Amino acid sequence: MGAVKSIGVIGGGAWGTALALTAARAGTTVRLWARDPATVSEVRTKQQNTKYLPGITFDEDLNATSSLKEVADADAILLVTPAQSTRAILSALKETGNVRGPVVLCAKGIEQTTGKLLSQVMKEELPGIEPGVLSGPSFADDVAKGLPTAVTVAAHTAKTALSLCEALQSPCFRPYASIDVLGTQIGGALKNVLAIACGAVAGRKLGASAQAALTARGFAELNRLGSAMGAQGETLTGLSGLGDLVLTCSSTQSRNFSFGMRLGEGFMASELIAAGGKLAEGAYSAQVAVKLAQKHEIEVPICDTVARMVSEDMTIDEALNTLMARPLKSETDFF
Numbered sequence: 001m002g003a004v005k006s007i008g009v010i011g012g013g014a015w016g017t018a019l020a021l022t023a024a025r026a027g028t029t030v031r032l033w034a035r036d037p038a039t040v041s042e043v044r045t046k047q048q049n050t051k052y053l054p055g056i057t058f059d060e061d062l063n064a065t066s067s068l069k070e071v072a073d074a075d076a077i078l079l080v081t082p083a084q085s086t087r088a089i090l091s092a093l094k095e096t097g098n099v100r101g102p103v104v105l106c107a108k109g110i111e112q113t114t115g116k117l118l119s120q121v122m123k124e125e126l127p128g129i130e131p132g133v134l135s136g137p138s139f140a141d142d143v144a145k146g147l148p149t150a151v152t153v154a155a156h157t158a159k160t161a162l163s164l165c166e167a168l169q170s171p172c173f174r175p176y177a178s179i180d181v182l183g184t185q186i187g188g189a190l191k192n193v194l195a196i197a198c199g200a201v202a203g204r205k206l207g208a209s210a211q212a213a214l215t216a217r218g219f220a221e222l223n224r225l226g227s228a229m230g231a232q233g234e235t236l237t238g239l240s241g242l243g244d245l246v247l248t249c250s251s252t253q254s255r256n257f258s259f260g261m262r263l264g265e266g267f268m269a270s271e272l273i274a275a276g277g278k279l280a281e282g283a284y285s286a287q288v289a290v291k292l293a294q295k296h297e298i299e300v301p302i303c304d305t306v307a308r309m310v311s312e313d314m315t316i317d318e319a320l321n322t323l324m325a326r327p328l329k330s331e332t333d334f335f
Ligand SMILES: NC(=O)C1=CN([C@@H]2O[C@H](COP(=O)(O)OP(=O)(O)OC[C@H]3O[C@@H](n4cnc5c(N)ncnc54)[C@H](OP(=O)(O)O)[C@@H]3O)[C@@H](O)[C@H]2O)C=CC1
Pocket: 011, 012, 013, 014, 015, 016, 034, 035, 036, 052, 080, 081, 082, 083, 085, 088, 089, 106, 107, 108, 109, 138, 139, 140, 141, 278, 279, 281
């Protein structure tokens, strides 16, 4: 593909808005699609998205629209809605007949009903269109404020990955190109599950040592499962893997970590979900991550306890006891 001069961003939430700002700062023509007309109007007229990025007024004028057909008419599309809505949006995008460039998957999750990665979903819904993936340690708030951030942008060819990077690069946003489309998705999906575990440890006040141990053992799970699924080692230890795991497992700014904290404080997962709070993708990916691990015959005890806490099959104290009472084993696979 040639240079990416225009980008359509689908998703008027925190991350979609921050990525639209990122493209604008890079000098790329950008149009943001949101399903909520109030968001479209506020972004257009007030340079704000108070529902998802409260307290931030953009320096950039963003062109927002409610027309999917309009936003699809771009050299590349960033798809930035929650993972579970990906199939429906891809199908609606196909209906527009306007998609020509790569569609970059920016959600961090696995499809619950099928256990498929989002690029696999895209292959079914938009065959013939190149998938891309954007993932890495990047809080939408930080990015919207122009704080320095680095992410991985993957596509099947280096040329496409580099063109996408060029269309997003600015003094505050540094994308690294990759051709590991599969591997770049795995870290983002699994770190959300593992961040719930770390948040639960913080909420239950089990100490910084426990949190660090859980992060490191969580990385072992991410690494084992990612490798079994075919991810490259450098991807798993890179920005979209270890980088994002460290960020999300250590900050109350993370919605997954905060969701875990509430579990650790004694709230039930169903209460938190019913209250309709902020999106915690890990709550939707935990169970399906465990199933994927079973399919690949990989042990993921931390993901498993998170899945069981989310389905209310286990309390935080039971989870802790289960993890601590596991049979002794080697940290490496050498003996
Ligand atoms: N926030 C962050 O820091 C980062 C988020 N991500 C990932 O990006 C994805 C989106 O997250 P984020 O933007 O933060 O989420 P938000 O909760 O901030 O926003 C979600 C957006 O998606 C819209 N939406 C939800 N369901 C649908 C649907 N079925 N059809 C169309 N639009 C829909 C919502 O619209 P409405 O308002 O109408 O409900 C809203 O505009 C997630 O997978 C997340 O893990 C990745 C990196 C950073």
